[in-house]
Amino acid sequence: MDRTSARAVNQNTADRGSDFSVPAVSRQPADALGPRAQRTIARIVEATREVFLTRGYAGTTIDEIARAADVSRASFYTYFPTKRDVLLTVGARSASDALEVIERLLTVGGTRAGLTQWVREYFTYLDVNGSFAFAWTQAAHEDEAIRSAGMKRHLALCRRFGEVLAESAGKNRNDTVELGLVMFSALERAWSYCHLYACAVDRVAIERELSRTLWAAAREQPTATSACR
Numbered sequence: 001m002d003r004t005s006a007r008a009v010n011q012n013t014a015d016r017g018s019d020f021s022v023p024a025v026s027r028q029p030a031d032a033l034g035p036r037a038q039r040t041i042a043r044i045v046e047a048t049r050e051v052f053l054t055r056g057y058a059g060t061t062i063d064e065i066a067r068a069a070d071v072s073r074a075s076f077y078t079y080f081p082t083k084r085d086v087l088l089t090v091g092a093r094s095a096s097d098a099l100e101v102i103e104r105l106l107t108v109g110g111t112r113a114g115l116t117q118w119v120r121e122y123f124t125y126l127d128v129n130g131s132f133a134f135a136w137t138q139a140a141h142e143d144e145a146i147r148s149a150g151m152k153r154h155l156a157l158c159r160r161f162g163e164v165l166a167e168s169a170g171k172n173r174n175d176t177v178e179l180g181l182v183m184f185s186a187l188e189r190a191w192s193y194c195h196l197y198a199c200a201v202d203r204v205a206i207e208r209e210l211s212r213t214l215w216a217a218a219r220e221q222p223t224a225t226s227a228c229r
Contacts, residue, residue: 041079043069045093048086053131057087057139084139084146091136094129095153101125102161109168109218116211119187123207126191133188158184169218179222183214 047068051060062083066076080086101122108114126133140147155177161184162176173179190210194203 037079040069040071040075041089044071044076044079044086045090048090049128049131052090052135057083057135058142060135084143087132087135087139087146088149090132091150091153094132095157097125097129098157099160102157102164105161105164105168109165112211112215115168115215116208119207119211119214122187123191123194123203126188130188130191130195134192155181165214165218169215171219171221173222175222179217183217186210186213 044065047070048060048065051064051068055064060083062076063073065083065086066073069076076086080089101118104121105115105118108118136146136150140150158180159177160180162173162178162180165179165183166173166176187210190206194201194206
Protein backbone atom coordinates (compact mmCIF):
# COMPACT_ATOMS: atom_id res chain seq x y z
CA MET A 1 0.00 0.00 0.00
CA ASP A 2 1.07 3.58 -0.70
CA ARG A 3 2.30 5.38 2.43
CA THR A 4 2.17 8.74 0.68
CA SER A 5 -1.64 8.69 0.75
CA ALA A 6 -1.72 9.13 4.56
CA ARG A 7 -3.66 11.98 6.21
CA ALA A 8 -4.75 13.04 9.71
CA VAL A 9 -6.92 10.38 11.35
CA ASN A 10 -8.22 12.35 14.31
CA GLN A 11 -9.61 15.54 12.82
CA ASN A 12 -12.13 15.96 15.64
CA THR A 13 -9.36 16.62 18.14
CA ALA A 14 -7.51 18.89 15.74
CA ASP A 15 -10.67 20.97 15.36
CA ARG A 16 -10.63 21.76 19.10
CA GLY A 17 -7.68 24.11 18.61
CA SER A 18 -4.05 24.12 17.54
CA ASP A 19 -2.73 23.47 21.05
CA PHE A 20 -4.51 20.10 21.04
CA SER A 21 -3.83 19.09 17.44
CA VAL A 22 -1.44 16.27 16.61
CA PRO A 23 0.12 15.07 13.36
CA ALA A 24 -1.22 11.54 13.65
CA VAL A 25 -1.29 9.77 10.33
CA SER A 26 -3.72 7.29 8.85
CA ARG A 27 -3.45 5.62 5.47
CA GLN A 28 -6.92 6.84 4.52
CA PRO A 29 -8.68 10.20 4.92
CA ALA A 30 -10.94 10.22 7.99
CA ASP A 31 -14.01 11.16 5.95
CA ALA A 32 -13.50 8.13 3.70
CA LEU A 33 -13.75 5.61 6.54
CA GLY A 34 -16.97 3.66 6.96
CA PRO A 35 -18.45 2.31 10.21
CA ARG A 36 -16.57 -0.98 9.99
CA ALA A 37 -13.24 0.78 9.51
CA GLN A 38 -14.02 3.14 12.40
CA ARG A 39 -14.72 0.16 14.65
CA THR A 40 -11.44 -1.46 13.62
CA ILE A 41 -9.52 1.73 14.37
CA ALA A 42 -11.25 1.96 17.75
CA ARG A 43 -10.18 -1.61 18.56
CA ILE A 44 -6.60 -0.88 17.54
CA VAL A 45 -6.51 2.28 19.66
CA GLU A 46 -7.97 0.50 22.69
CA ALA A 47 -5.60 -2.43 22.27
CA THR A 48 -2.66 -0.02 22.05
CA ARG A 49 -3.65 1.52 25.38
CA GLU A 50 -3.80 -1.91 26.99
CA VAL A 51 -0.46 -3.07 25.64
CA PHE A 52 1.25 0.22 26.55
CA LEU A 53 0.06 -0.25 30.13
CA THR A 54 1.94 -3.52 30.52
CA ARG A 55 4.76 -3.21 27.98
CA GLY A 56 5.53 0.50 27.61
CA TYR A 57 6.27 2.10 24.25
CA ALA A 58 9.63 0.48 23.57
CA GLY A 59 8.39 -2.97 24.56
CA THR A 60 5.24 -2.79 22.44
CA THR A 61 5.29 -4.33 18.98
CA ILE A 62 2.79 -4.04 16.15
CA ASP A 63 2.23 -7.80 16.37
CA GLU A 64 1.22 -7.45 20.04
CA ILE A 65 -1.16 -4.61 19.24
CA ALA A 66 -2.71 -6.60 16.39
CA ARG A 67 -3.19 -9.66 18.62
CA ALA A 68 -4.78 -7.58 21.40
CA ALA A 69 -7.08 -5.90 18.86
CA ASP A 70 -7.90 -9.24 17.21
CA VAL A 71 -6.88 -7.93 13.80
CA SER A 72 -4.22 -9.05 11.37
CA ARG A 73 -0.91 -7.27 10.96
CA ALA A 74 -2.10 -6.29 7.48
CA SER A 75 -5.24 -4.74 8.98
CA PHE A 76 -3.12 -2.65 11.33
CA TYR A 77 -1.11 -1.35 8.38
CA THR A 78 -4.32 -0.59 6.51
CA TYR A 79 -4.93 2.28 8.94
CA PHE A 80 -1.58 3.14 10.53
CA PRO A 81 1.81 3.28 8.80
CA THR A 82 3.79 2.88 12.05
CA LYS A 83 3.53 2.31 15.79
CA ARG A 84 4.38 6.00 16.18
CA ASP A 85 1.20 7.02 14.35
CA VAL A 86 -1.10 4.97 16.55
CA LEU A 87 0.66 6.44 19.61
CA LEU A 88 -0.10 9.94 18.35
CA THR A 89 -3.72 9.01 17.71
CA VAL A 90 -4.05 7.59 21.24
CA GLY A 91 -2.46 10.80 22.53
CA ALA A 92 -4.87 13.05 20.67
CA ARG A 93 -7.90 11.19 22.00
CA SER A 94 -6.42 11.07 25.50
CA ALA A 95 -5.88 14.85 25.46
CA SER A 96 -9.45 15.47 24.33
CA ASP A 97 -10.80 13.27 27.16
CA ALA A 98 -8.50 14.93 29.70
CA LEU A 99 -9.72 18.38 28.73
CA GLU A 100 -13.32 17.36 29.37
CA VAL A 101 -12.43 16.11 32.86
CA ILE A 102 -10.44 19.27 33.61
CA GLU A 103 -13.35 21.51 32.67
CA ARG A 104 -15.63 19.68 35.10
CA LEU A 105 -13.34 20.78 37.92
CA LEU A 106 -14.83 24.27 37.53
CA THR A 107 -18.13 23.07 38.99
CA VAL A 108 -16.81 20.96 41.90
CA GLY A 109 -13.33 22.25 42.78
CA GLY A 110 -14.51 24.92 45.20
CA THR A 111 -15.12 22.44 48.03
CA ARG A 112 -12.94 19.74 49.55
CA ALA A 113 -15.62 17.11 48.97
CA GLY A 114 -16.00 18.20 45.37
CA LEU A 115 -12.26 18.12 44.80
CA THR A 116 -12.05 14.61 46.24
CA GLN A 117 -14.86 13.57 43.90
CA TRP A 118 -12.94 15.10 40.98
CA VAL A 119 -9.70 13.27 41.86
CA ARG A 120 -11.68 10.03 41.85
CA GLU A 121 -13.04 10.92 38.43
CA TYR A 122 -9.55 11.72 37.15
CA PHE A 123 -8.28 8.36 38.40
CA THR A 124 -11.11 6.73 36.44
CA TYR A 125 -9.92 8.64 33.38
CA LEU A 126 -6.37 7.37 34.04
CA ASP A 127 -7.65 3.80 34.28
CA VAL A 128 -8.33 4.15 30.55
CA ASN A 129 -5.68 6.65 29.45
CA GLY A 130 -2.90 6.50 32.01
CA SER A 131 -0.81 4.06 30.02
CA PHE A 132 -0.44 6.69 27.31
CA ALA A 133 1.19 9.23 29.64
CA PHE A 134 4.01 6.86 30.47
CA ALA A 135 4.33 5.45 26.95
CA TRP A 136 4.59 8.97 25.53
CA THR A 137 7.30 9.97 28.04
CA GLN A 138 9.32 6.94 27.03
CA ALA A 139 8.80 7.54 23.31
CA ALA A 140 9.61 11.26 23.60
CA HIS A 141 13.12 10.44 24.77
CA GLU A 142 13.68 8.54 21.53
CA ASP A 143 11.67 10.52 18.97
CA GLU A 144 12.01 14.30 18.62
CA ALA A 145 8.85 14.56 16.49
CA ILE A 146 6.80 12.86 19.19
CA ARG A 147 8.36 15.06 21.86
CA SER A 148 7.65 18.28 19.96
CA ALA A 149 4.05 17.42 19.08
CA GLY A 150 3.23 15.98 22.47
CA MET A 151 4.93 18.72 24.48
CA LYS A 152 2.81 21.47 22.93
CA ARG A 153 -0.38 19.57 23.64
CA HIS A 154 0.72 18.55 27.14
CA LEU A 155 1.72 22.06 28.20
CA ALA A 156 -1.58 23.41 26.89
CA LEU A 157 -3.37 20.92 29.12
CA CYS A 158 -1.12 21.85 32.05
CA ARG A 159 -1.93 25.53 31.54
CA ARG A 160 -5.66 24.87 31.46
CA PHE A 161 -5.49 22.61 34.53
CA GLY A 162 -3.55 25.30 36.41
CA GLU A 163 -6.05 27.96 35.35
CA VAL A 164 -9.01 25.91 36.51
CA LEU A 165 -7.34 25.04 39.82
CA ALA A 166 -6.54 28.70 40.48
CA GLU A 167 -10.05 29.79 39.51
CA SER A 168 -11.63 27.20 41.80
CA ALA A 169 -9.57 28.66 44.66
CA GLY A 170 -10.39 32.26 43.78
CA LYS A 171 -6.76 33.00 42.92
CA ASN A 172 -5.19 34.92 40.06
CA ARG A 173 -1.91 33.23 39.19
CA ASN A 174 0.62 33.59 36.40
CA ASP A 175 2.33 30.23 36.99
CA THR A 176 -0.55 28.09 35.76
CA VAL A 177 1.62 25.93 33.47
CA GLU A 178 3.93 25.02 36.33
CA LEU A 179 1.04 24.47 38.76
CA GLY A 180 -0.75 22.22 36.30
CA LEU A 181 2.41 20.29 35.42
CA VAL A 182 3.27 19.52 39.05
CA MET A 183 -0.29 18.52 39.93
CA PHE A 184 -0.60 16.33 36.83
CA SER A 185 2.67 14.64 37.80
CA ALA A 186 1.37 13.93 41.30
CA LEU A 187 -1.89 12.50 40.00
CA GLU A 188 -0.31 10.30 37.33
CA ARG A 189 2.47 8.97 39.54
CA ALA A 190 0.14 8.22 42.42
CA TRP A 191 -2.25 6.45 40.05
CA SER A 192 0.66 4.38 38.71
CA TYR A 193 1.68 3.30 42.20
CA CYS A 194 -1.92 2.39 43.03
CA HIS A 195 -1.73 -0.12 40.18
CA LEU A 196 1.77 -1.31 41.05
CA TYR A 197 1.04 -1.69 44.78
CA ALA A 198 -2.63 -2.62 44.41
CA CYS A 199 -2.68 -5.04 47.35
CA ALA A 200 -0.67 -2.83 49.68
CA VAL A 201 -2.24 0.65 49.41
CA ASP A 202 -5.75 2.04 49.75
CA ARG A 203 -6.77 3.78 46.53
CA VAL A 204 -9.51 5.77 48.24
CA ALA A 205 -7.02 7.05 50.82
CA ILE A 206 -4.60 8.00 48.03
CA GLU A 207 -7.36 9.92 46.26
CA ARG A 208 -8.20 11.72 49.49
CA GLU A 209 -4.56 12.71 50.11
CA LEU A 210 -4.23 13.95 46.54
CA SER A 211 -7.30 16.14 46.93
CA ARG A 212 -5.68 17.72 50.01
CA THR A 213 -2.52 18.35 48.02
CA LEU A 214 -4.41 19.97 45.14
CA TRP A 215 -6.49 22.05 47.57
CA ALA A 216 -3.40 23.44 49.30
CA ALA A 217 -1.40 23.99 46.11
CA ALA A 218 -4.23 25.90 44.43
CA ARG A 219 -4.50 28.27 47.38
CA GLU A 220 -0.83 28.95 47.96
CA GLN A 221 0.39 32.23 46.50
CA PRO A 222 3.72 31.65 44.67
CA THR A 223 6.61 33.92 45.52
CA ALA A 224 8.61 33.44 42.31
CA THR A 225 7.11 34.25 38.92
CA SER A 226 10.03 33.94 36.49
CA ALA A 227 9.75 31.31 33.80
CA CYS A 228 11.35 30.31 30.51
CA ARG A 229 8.68 29.85 27.84
